[in-house]
Every structure is written in C-alpha cells, then in structure tokens.
Amino acid sequence: xxxxxxxxxxxxxxxxxxxxxxxxxxxxxxxxxxxxxxxxxxxxxxxxxxxxxxxxxxxxxxxxxxxxxxxxxxxxxxxxxxxxxxxxxxxxxxxxxxxxxxxxxxxxxxxxxxxxxxxxxxxxxxxxxxxxxxxxxxxxxxxxxxxxxxxxxxxxxxxxxxxxxxxxxxxxxxxxxxxxxxxxxxxxxxxxxxxxxxxxxxxxxxxxxxxxxxxxxxxxxxxxxxxxxxxxxxxxxxxxxxxxxxxxxxx
Amino acid sequence: xxxxxxxxxxxxxxxxxxxxxxxxxxxxxxxxxxxxxxxxxxxxxxxxxxxxxxxxxxxxxxxxxxxxxxxxxxxxxxxxxxxxxxxxxxxxxxxxxxxxxxxxxxxxxxxxxxxxxxxxxxxxxxxxxxxxxxxxxxxxxxxxxxxxxxxxxxxxxxxxxxxxxxxxxxxxxxxxxxxxxxxxxxxxxxxxxxxxxxxxxxxxxxxxxxxxxxxxxxxxxxxxxxxxxxxxxxxxxxxxxxxxxxxxxxxxxxxxxxxxxxxxxxxxxxxxxxxxxxxxxxxxxxxxxxxxxxxxxxxxxxxxxxxxxxxxxxxxxxxxxxxxxxxxxxxxxxxxxxxxxxxxxxxxxxxxxxxxxxxxxxxxxxxxxxxxxxxxxxxxxxxxxxxxxxxxxxxxxxxxxxxxxxxxxxxxxxxxxxxxxxxxxxxxxxxxxxxxxxxxxxxxxxxxxxxxxxxxxxxxxxxxxxxxxxxxxxxxxxxxxxxxxxxxx
Numbered sequence: 249x250x251x252x253x254x255x256x257x258x259x260x261x262x263x264x265x266x267x268x269x270x271x272x273x274x275x276x277x278x279x280x281x282x283x284x285x286x287x288x289x290x291x292x293x294x295x296x297x298x299x300x301x302x303x304x305x306x307x308x309x310x311x312x313x314x315x316x317x318x319x320x321x322x323x324x325x326x327x328x329x330x331x332x333x334x335x336x337x338x339x340x341x342x343x344x345x346x347x348x349x350x351x352x353x354x355x356x357x358x359x360x361x362x363x364x365x366x367x368x369x370x371x372x373x374x375x376x377x378x379x380x381x382x383x384x385x386x387x388x389x390x391x392x393x394x395x396x397x398x399x400x401x402x403x404x405x406x407x408x409x410x411x412x413x414x415x416x417x418x419x420x421x422x423x424x425x426x427x428x429x430x431x432x433x434x435x436x437x438x439x440x441x442x443x444x445x446x447x448x449x450x451x452x453x454x455x456x457x458x459x460x461x462x463x464x465x466x467x468x469x470x471x472x473x474x475x476x477x478x479x480x481x482x483x484x485x486x487x488x489x490x491x492x493x494x495x496x497x498x499x
Numbered sequence: 500x501x502x503x504x505x506x507x508x509x510x511x512x513x514x515x516x517x518x519x520x521x522x523x524x525x526x527x528x529x530x531x532x533x534x535x536x537x538x539x540x541x542x543x544x545x546x547x548x549x550x551x552x553x554x555x556x557x558x559x560x561x562x563x564x565x566x567x568x569x570x571x572x573x574x575x576x577x578x579x580x581x582x583x584x585x586x587x588x589x590x591x592x593x594x595x596x597x598x599x600x601x602x603x604x605x606x607x608x609x610x611x612x613x614x615x616x617x618x619x620x621x622x623x624x625x626x627x628x629x630x631x632x633x634x635x636x637x638x639x640x641x642x643x644x645x646x647x648x649x650x651x652x653x654x655x656x657x658x659x660x661x662x663x664x665x666x667x668x669x670x671x672x673x674x675x676x677x678x679x680x681x682x683x684x685x686x687x688x689x690x691x692x693x694x695x696x697x698x699x700x701x702x703x704x705x706x707x708x709x710x711x712x713x714x715x716x717x718x719x720x721x722x723x724x725x726x727x728x729x730x731x732x733x734x735x736x737x738x739x740x741x742x743x744x745x746x747x748x749x750x751x752x753x754x755x756x757x758x759x760x761x762x763x764x765x766x767x768x769x770x771x772x773x774x775x776x777x778x779x780x781x782x783x784x785x786x787x788x789x790x791x792x793x794x795x796x797x798x799x800x801x802x803x804x805x806x807x808x809x810x811x812x813x814x815x816x817x818x819x820x821x822x823x824x825x826x827x828x829x830x831x832x833x834x835x836x837x838x839x840x841x842x843x844x845x846x847x848x849x850x851x852x853x854x855x856x857x858x859x860x861x862x863x864x865x866x867x868x869x870x871x872x873x874x875x876x877x878x879x880x881x882x883x884x885x886x887x888x889x890x891x892x893x894x895x896x897x898x899x900x901x902x903x904x905x906x907x908x909x910x911x912x913x914x915x916x917x918x919x920x921x922x923x924x925x926x927x928x929x930x931x932x933x934x935x936x937x938x939x940x941x942x943x944x945x946x947x948x949x950x951x952x953x954x955x956x957x958x959x960x961x962x963x964x965x966x967x968x969x970x971x972x973x974x975x976x977x978x979x980x981x982x983x984x985x986x987x988x
Binding site for chain 2: 327328329330332340341344366367369370371375376378379
C-alpha cells in the first residue's frame with residue numbers, strides 16, 4: 249500500500265485552515281505563514297482547489313475562502329441559515345412551552361455563534377441577537393458543542409465567581425456526553441441559567457445546539473440547584489425534533 | 500389531552516400540522532406534489548394526487564405524534580386559493596387537471612370580458628387571470644362536453660377546500676373566503692351573484708354551497724371537519740388580526756398583505772383587492788384589503804432549481820451575505836405578469852442594472868430585495884386606500900427565517916417588522932377556526948392571548964439610500980411592462 253500523498257495532506261491542511269480561520273477568508277501569504285509552506289506551493293494548491301470548486305475568490309488576486317462545491321459534498325458543514333430554517337417550528341414551540349428565550353448555536357472558531365434567536369414569549373422589549381458570539385465555556389450551548397466536538401484553544405475568561413475553570417469543565421463535559429444535555433448556572437451572568445441539548449445530522453454528528461436561558465428563579469427549583477427537569481425535557485424534545493428534521497433520528 | 504389537526508393544501512405541497520391548546524406544534528408531515536407545466540404560462544396540479552397526499556400527511560402527522568383520530572378534536576382546512584378543479588359527481592374523477600392560480604391561460608377570456616373594473620363593485624376584484632371564475636369558464640369552453648354535463652348536474656366545481664371537504668365528508672361546500680376569490684360571489688350578500696354567474700356563463704348547478712369559515716361541515720373518520728379558509732385569510736386569522744386596522748404579510752411562493760377592514764368592504768382606488776377575511780359561524784363576516792405579489796419565495800426556488808447557484812432555499816442568505824449590497828442590480832420577477840398594485844399581465848421579468856461587476860452574490864441580494872421592494876409597493880397602496888399609515892408589519896411564512904430579508908424589509912418600509920412565535924400562521928389560523936367551531940378554544944380573545952412576538956427587526960437604513968433604492972426599483976419595474984405581444988403564447 250502506498251504511503252500518504254503529501255500534496256493531498258497539504259490541501260487538507262489548507263481547507264481546515266480556511267474552515268477554522270475566524271475571518272473565513274485568507275490570503276496566500278497568510279496561509280503560507282500559518283502552515284509554514286512556500287508561497288508558490290500554497291498558490292499551486294489553491295489553484296487546484298479553485299478548479300474543483302473547493303475554494304473560491306471574490307476577486308482575482310483577492311483572499312480565498314471555502315467554495316460552494318465543498319459545502320454540497322455533505323461534510324459536517326451545515327449552513328447556519330439552513331439550520332435556522334429547519335429549526336424554526338421547533339424553536340418556536342420550545343419558547344412557547346418553556347416560556348423562555350430560545351437560541352440555536354454552532355461553533356465558530358473559539359466561540360458559539362448564535363444562528364437563531366426566539367424571544368421570550370411575554371411581548372416585552374427584546375433585541376434580536378442572531379449573529380452574536382457567546383463564550384463556549386460559560387454557556388450550556390457551548391458546553392454541548394464542545395462536549396461533542398473539539399476543545400478550542402484559548403483562555404477561559406472568568407465572568408462571575410461561578411465561571412468554571414478547565415478542570416471542572418472537563419469533568420462536566422463527561423457528564424454532558426453521558427446525559428446528552430448541558431446547563432450553566434450563574435456562569436456567564438450572576439442570577440441567570442441556561443439549558444441546551446445537541447442537534448444531530450443524519451450521520452449522528454452534532455451540528456448545533458438548541459437551548460433556553462433565563463433567570464435562575466424560573467429555570468431552577470432553587471438558586472444553587474440544577475435546572476427543573478420539565479424544562480430539560482422540553483429542550484431535549486426540541487433538539488430531537490430538529491435532529492429528525494435534519495434526518496438525524498428515525499421516528 | 501386532545502389536539503387540532505390543520506391540513507394546508509398549498510401550491511407546492513400538502514401538509515398536516517397538529518397543534519396543542521397553546522398553539523404549539525406537536526407534529527408536522529408534508530408531501531410535495533407535481534407541478535405540471537404543459538406550456539409557458541400554464542400551471543396544473545393533479546387533484547387526485549393531491550387528495551392521496553392529503554390522506555397520507557394526515558396519517559403521517561398523527562403517527563409521528565403517536566396519535567389516533569380519537570385524539571383529534573377537529574380538522575381545519577386551509578388551501579391554495581383560486582386553483583380550480585371540476586370533477587364527476589358519481590366517480591369523483593377530475594375531468595381535467597386542476598388549473599393553478601398562477602396559470603395565465605385565461606388571458607383571452609379576460610380580454611374578451613372587457614373593462615377590468617366591470618365586476619369590481621360586486622366581487623371586489625379586478626378582471627385578472629388569477630381568479631377561479633375565468634378558469635372555470637375556460638374548462639367549460641375547452642373540455643369536450645363539459646358544459647352539457649355541468650348543466651345536467653353531473654359535474655361539480657370547487658376550489659381546493661371544496662375538493663378536500665367533498666372527499667373528506669361527501670358535502671359540496673366552500674367557505675366565504677374561498678368563494679370571494681371566484682369572482683362569482685357578491686361581497687354584500689355573500690352568495691353567488693346572478694349577474695356575475697351569468698356574465699361568466701357558468702351553470703349555477705355545479706357551484707358549491709357557500710358556508711362560514713368556522714363551522715362543522717361534516718366528519719372524516721369520526722372527526723369534525725370544522726374550518727376552511729383560503730391560505731392568506733387563514734394566516735390573517737392565525738396572526739389574530741381580528742380588529743379593523745390589523746394586518747399581516749405572509750411570505751411563501753408569493754407574498755400577500757391583508758388588512759382587516761372590519762364589517763364593511765372597502766373598495767380600493769390603488770390596485771388592491773377587496774376580499775372576505777373570515778366569517779365565524781353566524782357572525783357577520785370580516786372584510787379585508789389584499790395586496791398580492793405573485794413571486795417572492797418562488798424566485799428563490801427558481802434561483803435554486805433553474806439557475807442552480809444554491810442547493811437549498813436557505814443558502815441564498817449565505818450567498819447574499821458574501822457581498823455588502825446589490826451592486827446596482829435589480830430583479831423584477833414578473834414571471835406571470837405584475838400583480839398588485841400594477842396588474843399588468845403583459846409584463847415579464849427583468850434583471851436591470853447588469854454590469855461586469857455583478858457577481859452571483861449580488862444576484863442573490865437582488866433576488867431577496869425583490870421581495871422587500873414588492874412589499875413596499877403594496878404597503879404604499881394600502882396606506883393610500885385605508886388612509887392610515889402602517890406602523891408595524893406582522894410577518895409570517897417560511898421566508899421569515901431569512902434574517903437578511905427581514906432586516907432589509909424593515910429598512911425599506913421604515914417600520915419595525917415583527918414575527919409571531921408560530922411562523923406557521925396559515926395552519927394555525929385553520930386550526931384556530933376549527934377549534935372555535937367545536938369549542939376547543941372558547942373565544943377569539945383566548946386566541947389573542949396565544950400571540951407572542953418571536954423576533955423583531957428595526958429599520959436602520961439611511962433615508963437617502965432607501966429613496967434611491969426605491970427609485971431604481973421603480974425604474975426596473977417600468978422595464979417589465981408591455982413585453983408580451985399578440986403572437987406570444
């Protein structure tokens with residue numbers, strides 16, 4: 249059996265870099281520095297990838313980003329707009345049952361990107377925060393995404409005295425994998441809590457998380473207790489319904 | 500615990516959604532049916548296929564939630580409007596494919612009938628290919644022997660509500676909202692108008708009985724079938740727009756803005772339709788003004804299926820966000836003419852402002868922006884007719900998942916755009932009307948308490964940019980009219 253083919257390995261590195269680079273658009277120079285490869289080598293790889301549609305440029309000589317052909321192959325990439333469209337009914341129903349705000353998140357670099365937000369159904373004034381970034385380690389959404397994904401590099405900022413450090417988090421993520429849901433208690437904002445569960449695609453890969461957040465008094469029996477099981481069941485049911493919509497669960 | 504099941508017989512698919520008492524969705528099932536295009540401008544559906552799909556989605560929706568018919572308090576029906584089918588009373592076989600609302604084959608019939616406004620006073624509608632009466636007339640003129648059979652009472656006419664209720668319960672009825680789209684019903688009497696029926700030359704014997712939108716028409720598998728509303732009226736009901744001055748815009752294949760005008764029909768001076776909003780049992784009917792835009796979501800579907808630059812409708816937002824603006828491109832999707840407020844059947848689509856700079860991202864923007872500009876034209880007309888400026892736009896339908904479009908809509912209208920917590924207002928409206936009829940919900944006040952804001956977009960566009968954009972849009976619209984010639988099919 250032949251050994252690994254170097255140029256394919258390098259092309260994969262380039263694609264990974266474009267997929268995880270926060271800006272999603274990189275120049276030849278940036279890629280060559282990040283991967284420690286000569287510019288002509290990177291340029292050659294990019295031109296080949298561009299021919300097959302795996303990368304594209306907005307303008308000739310501009311930065312590169314992932315191409316549409318790559319998205320259509322059906323890797324773990326799921327368009328956030330697609331996820332929102334598929335989740336619309338079930339996130340609405342969750343907000344109505346739980347009487348709390350609902351958010352759907354996906355990992356975006358080191359943060360949780362909010363791809364969908366449903367207001368708390370009390371007709372109070374609320375601002376839409378679709379497109380906002382949340383810290384993964386202090387939110388239930390982020391814990392779910394990291395428990396079933398990769399632990400991102402970087403500092404774990406302390407937001408309150410309850411924000412968890414790496415050791416505690418690592419233990420809690422085992423729990424999350426075990427129970428298939430996560431929560432945060434005063435960890436991002438004192439007095440607030442959140443609950444989330446994973447959304448899976450048709451291969452069972454976690455592609456997002458759906459959850460609710462609100463004041464601890466409403467989400468928990470008492471300020472230092474885990475969330476109410478009734479709310480947890482609503483969140484998990486919504487996650488299962490969205491997963492079904494994505495073909496991730498059979499009936 | 501019991502539930503209400505809403506059947507939504509739409510243009511591209513049939514769905515069944517089961518709701519609980521809070522208006523929350525318990526399960527959804529959907530099946531698409533074939534779009535039959537025999538020639539440019541002609542659109543047909545196989546009514547038998549649709550009836551098979553409706554039975555299947557009811558079965559699937561119940562099965563998904565582990566429910567049986569015994570758990571269902573009532574079925575509600577909402578449907579694509581104006582789509583016309585004629586069938587044999589004995590065999591239940593359609594005599595021809597259903598002629599879909601978008602179909603423009605009645606162009607000649609319409610021209611022959613003369614002054615576009617001659618039926619407006621009685622029916623609330625301008626003469627246009629859109630409505631059922633002319634489609635029925637076309638069938639009578641073109642299906643061999645049909646007129647004679649109709650006069651002998653052997654065949655029945657219906658819009659899709661009537662077709663489904665007849666198949667579900669055996670009764671030949673329609674509701675006031677669907678009847679108001681035939682161009683055969685008198686808006687004041689809410690009954691078939693002898694003058695309209697005779698002008699359209701349609702045998703009265705084949706027309707269904709007109710009933711209210713919310714009452715028990717019959718039963719299917721022991722469950723009352725208790726509502727029928729045209730899809731847009733159902734969305735008005737689902738958005739709980741029960742007071743005069745309340746309105747909504749639904750974004751689906753097309754976009755439809757309806758404004759409740761209370762118990763009196765308001766005649767439009769600005770190209771809008773006057774229609775029945777709903778009628779609950781024996782109560783007086785509520786009327787509505789309607790602005791119809793033929794192509795909104797259909798343009799995104801076209802971009803997906805015919806141009807192939809995206810593989811799902813939601814991806815258009817991703818593509819549109821690769822650029823900051825439309826690059827100067829405007830897309831007027833007058834695929835089957837312009838609807839409200841222009842009503843020009845001789846118009847066809849245009850992409851204006853093309854330069855070498857325009858990329859597919861710009862085109863994706865122009866596709867989305869077309870929905871917003873078309874809405875603005877209708878809102879302007881509605882403000883003029885009602886004398887009151889719209890202060891908030893309530894929206895619903897699948898396209899409300901598109902944040903870029905919703906923000907742009909708020910920007911060009913310069914009012915907040917609000918989505919309620921159940922975006923499926925069409926089904927919800929049918930469920931509400933059916934639930935009211937069987938006492939599942941006690942009153943319309945109880946329904947209003949279920950309405951909650953799920954999202955709100957605030958305007959943030961500079962007035963100068965809005966004015967310039969609208970000016971360019973109007974110039975693009977001017978370029979669509981008069982395209983069709985006598986010798987075009």
